[in-house]
Amino acid sequence: MVRGVRRESGGVPRSTQGGGGAAAAASQSAVTRTPGAHVRVSFARPDHPIAYGYSARTHVFRQNFPVYSIPRHWLRMAYCTTCLDGPVDRSGVVLEWGDREGAPLVVSGQAWGGEGLIGHPAILDLRSGLGHVIAFNFNPLHRDLNRGDQRMLWNAIINWRAILAER
Secondary structure: OOOOOEEEEOOOEEEEOOHHHHHHHHHHHHOOEEEOOEEEEEEOOOHHHHHOOOOOOOEEEEOOOOOEEEEOOEEEEOOOOOOOOOOOHHHEEEEEEOOOOOOOOOOEEOOOOOOHHHOOOOEEEEEOOOOOOOOOOOOHHHOOOOOOHHHHHHHHOOOOOHHHHHH
């Protein structure tokens, strides 16, 4: 769905077979695991509409999701029909894992291999045709408990015109 974003090897893969057994087994051996933890995040773009009402540093609730790579600017060559990897393009990163001031990653709960998460995208805003794809690397509506995280999703919905006007 989001071209140029790959799951890092440290994340927990999701089962494509419809059952949760494969995902549960993989989560036990993953390098980076956050089985329900409040972790710190920093806005890479604090002026982005999703950041409205937030300080530059906050925290969100994260479960075991695959870890996003930083997107790359895809290059097309005249003699090639496939896209080639280009340089890293951080312009689509809205929110990233970790605290830029160096505070501990975990606010509440437990995380293993958190260093594999720090600096990776937590929210991406990528152009797609005439629109944008907003990709959350956490569930802002998890069990309707994370009121602070829900505001990010509402900011994306309510401020869609401001998002389209960006870049």
